[in-house]
Amino acid sequence: MWRPLGPYAAALLLTGAPTALAAQNAAALSGRILDAVSGKGITNATVAVTTSGASARTDSLGRFRIDGLRPGIHRFLVSADGYARGAVSLAFAAKERMERDLELEPASTPAASAASGLTAADTSKAQALPTVPVTADPSLGRRFADFERRRATGRGQYRTREELEKANSYTLQDAMRSMRGVRFSCAGGTCRAQMVRAPLGCSPEYIVDERVDNAFGPTIPIRDIVGLEVYSGASDVPGEFAGRNSGCGVIVIWTTAGREPRRK
Structure with a gap:
């Protein structure tokens, strides 16, 4: 026999609806963090999402996965011992499962000092972007x-x-x-x-x-x-x-x- 929901139960359903909808539309990012010189996976690198606070660490092959991303643009910061930090922004559609290989420059290389050590590439082959000479305005920081x-x-x-x-x-x-x-x-x-x-x-x-x-x-x-x-x-x-x-x-x-x- 069907019975109407009480106000408390109805409130619970209404409160949970947006959360369930967000979970259904959530996107995900997976891939590998690679050494830009050797092309090998970097173990124990950290991939942090500045827009949500989520993070993940790479396994022994440099692989990572981050789930639960809301549709929109997210900024990812990548760091690992011995490498220059990198950052990349990626746009996600609802339910998108994006796969990217990302490269970090070893801290000892000249390219690492340019503060642009992270590039996004196709999953089949990570590919570094051409370097662009930059003269920074010292007042900007x-x-x-x-x-x-x-x-x-x-x-x-x-x-x-x-x-x-x-x-x-x-x-x-x-x-x-x-x-x-x-x-x-x-x-x-x-x-x-x-x-x-x-x-x-x-x-x-x-x-x-x-x-x-x-x-x-x-x-x-x-x-x-x-x-x-x-x-x-x-x-x-x-x-x-x-x-x-x-x-x-x-x-x-x-x-x-x-x-x-x-x-x-």
Whole structure:
């Protein structure tokens, strides 16, 4: 005989529903951490997800697996004794099972000092990306190595804190008004950026201090911004930020609250 649920039981079901749905849509990343010189697997390397706090260690063959990833962009930090630390951002669709081999440069090699020791590759063969000479702005600090690396490619548009101050920018929107391919939609006294090549209503993805933050990103005070990257379309977006929303553009914001990477 069917009986209606009491309010307490109904509350339990409602509370558990989002959790069950998230579990059903969860993505996973697996692969190997490899020595960029020898191509051999690195034992006991750590792969940490900055966006969720999850982590995994590699086995004797350098293999790892991380489950329970929410759909979206996740940042992975990889470290191992005797190697330069690396980082990569990957975009996941719901239920996606991604497999990647990732390389770390031995700490003694010249490439390791460039702070770009991690590359994503096909599972069949790990493949290092071409090195790009980078001259870092000393005022930005070590955590801006990725900012400088991407700026050196010539893709996207960039502003440092010094450039924002020289332009007398009072808001984030002010800072982007002179950028090509950017327009603004204003309603209720609030203006939001939108890329010219994006469909109407398609908002750009905001990455704040290496985390996706579409809620706080558009309202960050200009005084808190120390670096700004704007990619107006899928053809401009770097691989680490590519995903389902890359066609809407990506705005990367570096703030004074961000942390310097730890020294090994």
